Amino acid sequence: MARIPFGIARLDSIIGGGAPSGSVVLLTGEAGAGAREFIHTSATMNGLYHGDRDAFELHYGDVGASATPPDEIHYLSFTADQDQIEEEMAYTLDQDLVDSAVDHVQFRDFSPEYFQLSPIPREWYAGKSQTISDLAGRQRHDTALSALGEYLGTHAAGNLVVIDSITDLVAAISDDMAWSDIALVMKGIQRAAYDWGGLILLLVQHETLAPTELGHLMDAASGTIQFEWESGGSQRARTMFVKAFRGVLARLEEENIIRFETEVHEGGFDVSGVRKIR
DSSP: OOEEOOSOHHHHHHTTSSEETTEEEEEEESTTSSHHHHHHHHHHHHHHHHHOHHHHHHHTOOOOTTBOOOSOEEEEESSOOHHHHHHHHHHHSOHHHHHHHGGGEEEEEOHHHHHTTSSSOHHHHOOTTOOHHHHHHHTTSSSHHHHHHHHHHHHOTTSEEEEEOHHHHHHTOSSSSOHHHHHHHHHHHHHHHHHHOSEEEEEEEGGGSOHHHHHHHHHTSSEEEEEEEEEETTEEEEEEEEEEETTTHHHHHHTTOOEEEEEEETTEEEEEEEEEOO
């Protein structure tokens, strides 16, 4: 089965090179427990593959035999522009790695669509490179959801797409956008992703969701990875729990590996050498 690297070196090596192509993966968990570091590392490492192959091989290693890095990496945000995201990436990874990768990452800021029906002044979210005509053209969309759908339809096929984050959409629920709209779009993404053949990562903070809502998102995903804090003695450790994942979970279960301790170093997020057995 063809796979697309997550860009998380040890995880990819354990699961046969990466996620099966056509996967939609939900990343959820507690604040600061590693989900955001995961997506920063995924986008950066896949961009680094194109931007600096030597640095990629030094920090990631060899790509699995059945895996192929995507031609394009798309990082989508509803409330942050490229400069903000690059700065956050540099909190997770070494600045030189980020600098070498970002020219090969396409950023899309949906702030104009997201905030257009809110009382937020336009100058608060209009990027430095956006002209009034650019904003006017982009605001023909009814909602950020329709803009998202149009963007995915144009760019998702065969590529890595990071959506940061579904939490922002939940916060925007109002008369203009209901939870049922979000759930329907997520199901549509699941259906289309099979034909697109790429890899889509959806970030959400589970504290913002009711159990039923989280269940809807999990049902619309090929896999769910949960990030948690665990306390041991005087220290807290980040852990990563593979809750469900078609085409991947069986491989982990064969080795009795479901939960991992994780770490963040200059090469970004990774699972540590210590594997927690369920």
